[in-house]
Structures are given as C-alpha cells and as structure tokens.
Amino acid sequence: xxxxxxxxxxxxxxxxxxxxxxxxxxxxxxxxxxxxxxxxxxxxxxxxxxxxxxxxxxxxxxxxxxxxxxxxxxxxxxxxxxxxxxxxxxxxxxxxxxxxxxxxxxxxxxxxxxxxxxxxxxxxxxxxxxxxxxxxxxxxxxxxxxxxxxxxxxxxxxxxxxxxxxx
Amino acid sequence: xxxxxxxxxxxxxxxxxxxxxxxxxxxxxxxxxxxxxxxxxxxxxxxxxxxxxxxxxxxxxxxxxxxxxxxxxxxxxxxxxxxxxxxxxxxxxxxxxxxxxxxxxxxxxxxxxxxxxxxxxxxxxxxxxxxxxxxxxxxxxxxxxxxxxxxxxxxxxxxxxxxxxxxxxxxxxxxxxxxxxxxxxxxxxxxxxxxxxxxxxxxxxxxxxxxxxxxxxxxxxxxxxxxxxxxxxxxxxxxxxxxxxxxxxxxxxxxxxxxxxxxxxxxxxxxxxxxxxxxxxxxxxxxxxxxxxxxxxxxxxxxxxxxxxxxxxxxxxxxxxxxxxxxxxxxxxxxxxxxxxxxxxxxxxxxxxxxxxxxxxxxxxxxxxxxxxxxxxxxxxxxxxxx
Numbered sequence: 001x002x003x004x005x006x007x008x009x010x011x012x013x014x015x016x017x018x019x020x021x022x023x024x025x026x027x028x029x030x031x032x033x034x035x036x037x038x039x040x041x042x043x044x045x046x047x048x049x050x051x052x053x054x055x056x057x058x059x060x061x062x063x064x065x066x067x068x069x070x071x072x073x074x075x076x077x078x079x080x081x082x083x084x085x086x087x088x089x090x091x092x093x094x095x096x097x098x099x100x101x102x103x104x105x106x107x108x109x110x111x112x113x114x115x116x117x118x119x120x121x122x123x124x125x126x127x128x129x130x131x132x133x134x135x136x137x138x139x140x141x142x143x144x145x146x147x148x149x150x151x152x153x154x155x156x157x158x159x160x161x162x163x164x165x166x167x
Numbered sequence: 168x169x170x171x172x173x174x175x176x177x178x179x180x181x182x183x184x185x186x187x188x189x190x191x192x193x194x195x196x197x198x199x200x201x202x203x204x205x206x207x208x209x210x211x212x213x214x215x216x217x218x219x220x221x222x223x224x225x226x227x228x229x230x231x232x233x234x235x236x237x238x239x240x241x242x243x244x245x246x247x248x249x250x251x252x253x254x255x256x257x258x259x260x261x262x263x264x265x266x267x268x269x270x271x272x273x274x275x276x277x278x279x280x281x282x283x284x285x286x287x288x289x290x291x292x293x294x295x296x297x298x299x300x301x302x303x304x305x306x307x308x309x310x311x312x313x314x315x316x317x318x319x320x321x322x323x324x325x326x327x328x329x330x331x332x333x334x335x336x337x338x339x340x341x342x343x344x345x346x347x348x349x350x351x352x353x354x355x356x357x358x359x360x361x362x363x364x365x366x367x368x369x370x371x372x373x374x375x376x377x378x379x380x381x382x383x384x385x386x387x388x389x390x391x392x393x394x395x396x397x398x399x400x401x402x403x404x405x406x407x408x409x410x411x412x413x414x415x416x417x418x419x420x421x422x423x424x425x426x427x428x429x430x431x432x433x434x435x436x437x438x439x440x441x442x443x444x445x446x447x448x449x450x451x452x453x454x455x456x457x458x459x460x461x462x463x464x465x466x467x468x469x470x471x472x473x474x475x476x477x478x479x480x481x482x483x484x485x486x487x488x489x490x491x492x493x494x495x496x497x498x499x500x501x502x503x504x505x506x507x508x509x510x511x512x513x514x515x516x517x518x519x520x521x522x523x524x525x526x527x528x529x530x531x532x533x534x535x536x537x538x539x540x541x542x543x544x545x546x547x548x549x550x551x552x553x554x
C-alpha cells in the first residue's frame with residue numbers, strides 16, 4: 001500500500017502536535033517532536049500511518065520526559081508559549097496560561113492509561129485506532145474514555161474551586 | 168433488559184456504534200428514561216472534558232513545510248550511510264596503515280632505505296592493531312565456515328606469497344612471520360606479539376597448513392603480504408589500497424568492499440597519512456590524542472585548507488578507535504549534547520544495520536568525533552576524557 005505522506009502530514013500534523021503538547025507541555029518541543037515523528041515515518045513507511053505516528057509520538061514524549069533537555073526547556077515554557085505566533089492580549093494570555101497549568105495538573109491526576117486514551121481521542125483517533133495503540137479491546141475504549149472524562153472534569157473542577165477560594 | 172453500560176453510552180455519543188448495535192441502543196433509549204438521563208450526563212461529561220482540553224492546546228499550530236520533513240529524512244538516511252561506511256573506513260584505515268608500514272619495512276630491507284632503528288614500537292602497535300582488526304572482521308563469519316578466510320579462493324595465493332616473502336625478504340611486521348626464531352632487530356615487544364599471533368594461528372590452522380601464517384583470519388595482514396609489491400610507491404590511502412588487486416581480493420574475502428569504503432563514498436573526503444607535526448600544523452595547534460591510548464596513525468584530509476585531523480588510536484584493550492578533530496564553526500548546533508538527535512537515532516538502530524558507534528562533542532571551536540566498535544556510552548566516556 002502506498003501512503004500519500006504529504007496528505008497524512010497535512011491532515012495529522014496539528015493533531016499530533018496537540019497530542020504531544022499535552023505530554024511535553026512545550027509548544028516548540030511538541031512541534032519539533034511531531035516533525036521528528038514524520039521524519040521517522042518516512043524512513044519506516046508503516047502501513048498504518050496514523051496509529052504508527054501516535055505510537056512513536058507517545059514513545060518520544062516518554063523519552064523526552066526523561067531527559068535533561070526537557071527540564072531545561074521547561075524553564076522557557078511560559079516564555080515560548082507567550083511568544084506564540086500572534087501577540088495576544090497580556091491578560092488573556094495570563095488567563096490561558098493559568099488554565100493550561102490547571103489542565104496539566106488535572107491530567108496528571110489520571111492514570112497513565114486513562115490519560116493516554118483520552119489524549120488519543122482528543123487528537124482525533126477513533127476507537128479502533130485507540131484500541132490498536134493502547135492494547136485495549138475496542139469495547140474497553142468507551143469504558144476507559146468514560147472514566148477518563150469523568151476524572152478530568154472532577155479534577156479540573158476541584159482545581160478551579162481551589163483557585164476561586166484563593167482569590 | 169438491563170441498562171446501557173456507561174462505556175457504550177460514550178461509544179454511542181462518539182459515533183462508534185453502528186448497525187444492529189446502534190439500533191438496539193436507540194430502541195432501548197426510547198423506552199428507558201433512566202438511560203436517556205444517563206446519556207445526557209455522559210454527553211455533558213464528554214463536552215465538558217473536550218472543552219477543558221481545548222483550552223490547553225498550543226496557541227496555534229502552523230505545520231512547517233512538508234519538504235522540510237522530507238529533507239530531514241534524507242539527511243538522516245545520508246548520515247546513516249556515512250555512519251556505516253565510517254566504521255568500515257576506520258577498519259580499512261587502520262589496516263592500510265599497517266599495510267603501508269609493512270611496505271616501508273620491506274622497501275627499506277630490499278632497497279636499502281635508511282638504517283633500522285633500535286626501537287620500532289609503531290610496528291608492534293600496528294601488528295597488534297591488525298590482529299585486533301582481523302579478529303573483528305573475521306568474527307561475524309565464525310558461524311559460517313564456508314565463508315572463512317581459510318577457505319577463501321585466494322588462500323593458496325596468500326600462502327604462496329607468504330612463503331615467497333619468507334624466503335626472499337627481510338622480516339616484515341611480526342604478524343606476517345611464521346618462523347619461530349626471532350628476526351634480528353625486531354623489538355622484543357613485537358616478538359612477543361608475534362609469538363602470541365602464531366599461537367592463535369596455530370590453534371586455528373596449524374595441522375593443515377603448518378606454514379600458513381598468512382592464511383589465518385588476518386585478512387588485512389594477508390592483504391599486506393600479497394599487495395605490498397603493487398603499492399610500494401603509494402603515498403595515499405586510496406592509492407595504497409586501490410592499486411593492490413590482491414588487497415582488494417583479500418578484503419573482499421573478509422566482507423569489506425574497498426571500493427565502497429574508499430571510492431569517495433562516505434564523507435567524500437580523501438585522507439592521507441601524516442606525521443604528528445603535519446597534523447598539528449593542519450589543525451593550527453597541538454592535536455590532542457585520547458589519553459592512555461597509543462596513536463597508531465595521524466591522517467589529514469587531502470583538501471589543504473580543511474583544519475581536520477583523524478587519529479587512529481589503539482586502546483589498552485586492543486580496540487582501535489578513530490578520533491576526528493575539526494576546527495569549525497558550522498558543525499553540530501548542540502552546545503553540550505553528545506551526539507545530535509539524528510546521530511542518536513542512528514545509534515539506536517539494530518546492530519545489524521549500524522555496526523559500531525560514533526559520538527560527537529563540541530569543544531570551543533572544535534568538533535570532536537570518536538568512532539569505534541564500542542557502545543556509545545563507552546565512546547562518550549572516552550571522548551569526555553579529552554582535556
């Protein structure tokens with residue numbers, strides 16, 4: 001089977017960055033890693049591109065979390081996020097950053113599997129693809145997603161309440 | 168009928184049910200108020216979690232051009248090719264240096280060039296390197312007896328060459344000898360190594376070919392023996408190897424394609440054997456070898472304005488490594504990383520694809536690269552010992 005990689009790139013890159021961003025929490029790094037995933041894909045030419053891309057992205061993100069580069073880059077996280085492609089209103093930007101930190105914290109309260117399944121769904125993978133990627137049966141994907149969504153909403157709600165109480 | 172499982176409700180909302188399953192669910196929902204209520208709760212949960220996540224994405228993502236990815240992919244592949252070739256080249260270099268040394272020895276003996284020095288540590292070192300390299304080269308074939316050098320088509324020629332050499336010529340480097348009486352003027356270290364080499368040879372082959380010292384798996388040494396006449400005038404690695412058909416054959420028997428290694432593949436750089444002073448001059452300062460490892464040879468690029476030097480060094484363990492030092496401001500951008508990401512990728516490939524390893528380190532204006540048949544961690548540790 002011949003894969004039109006330019007097309008896969010066009011339709012998947014953004015999802016891949018979003019997926020990676022929630023793993024490494026650094027927009028620049030997420031873009032770098034997404035590109036690297038595609039570089040590897042061109043080398044390996046996998047038959048099932050989407051599942052392969054997200055599997056490799058997940059692995060790279062895991063490796064990334066273990067490196068010193070990750071820690072160093074983290075120091076510039078807020079700066080690089082702020083230096084996005086448009087110059088947003090500072091108040092809005094502050095708000096967005098706070099929200100992002102809360103999401104990050106809420107996601108950290110999920111189990112690894114629940115978080116992975118949720119992020120894969122959010123990145124646009126369907127149940128079959130999530131099942132292939134996570135090793136779950138297709139039937140278990142819905143159950144896992146239901147649990148992950150509930151936990152995220154609860155954890156995020158608790159953080160918001162905490163935030164309100166501090167103001 | 169029991170109520171609908173929560174996971175199935177989410178699957179239904181996500182459009183992941185179809186056919187009979189979907190119509191069965193819808194039928195149940197029509198008649199079950201509780202499940203309709205739960206469906207709405209699930210919908211709210213789903214929408215809320217999606218909203219939470221959407222607020223945490225990167226500001227906006229503009230994909231870089233796809234061509235950039237393609238270019239990077241090609242660069243990785245090219246680097247991997249160079250990487251593979253470099254390892255072979257390293258073996259080839261070390262072997263050829265020994266070959267050149269052997270030629271020098273013989274030329275001096277037959278043509279009367281110069282006086283024999285009292286000490287020739289370089290020879291002992293070179294011989295040892297040959298043995299080491301020969302073992303490395305021969306090793307992968309240990310399980311394939313039909314391809315061992317002892318049965319290679321060129322064996323008889325090598326044996327004959329070895330005999331002829333013993334009859335007619337002064338002592339070559341120790342590995343080529345098979346007499347038990349030490350040659351006059353050969354340093355003691357070299358004799359000891361020759362003895363050791365002979366012991367290894369005897370184990371492998373003595374019964375069938377008692378005089379077949381050169382027919383052991385020491386392919387580069389055999390190449391040296393057979394090819395020395397053809398390359399006596401050679402002044403470059405390429406010349407030394409490419410002019411020797413015999414060397415080609417012997418290397419080919421060991422699975423090494425000299426034309427690939429030397430034919431401008433790899434980095435496309437022609438390297439020449441130099442002395443230490445020339446190497447220092449080329450680099451614009453003292454070349455720093457790895458501490459505790461003998462320098463077998465200095466190599467400089469044929470391009471006169473390239474400030475680079477390669478040192479073939481032999482570690483105490485006997486392994487040969489190649490240390491390249493280049494003065495440049497262009498190379499790897501990583502200021503403190505050992506190896507860039509692409510190189511690390513190459514190193515992580517299965518051993519069958521990439522043999523040996525290479526690590527790169529930037530030091531001020533210099534890029535240092537160490538290659539060898541050692542784990543990357545070991546190479547890195549060695550490289551970091553450089554003052």
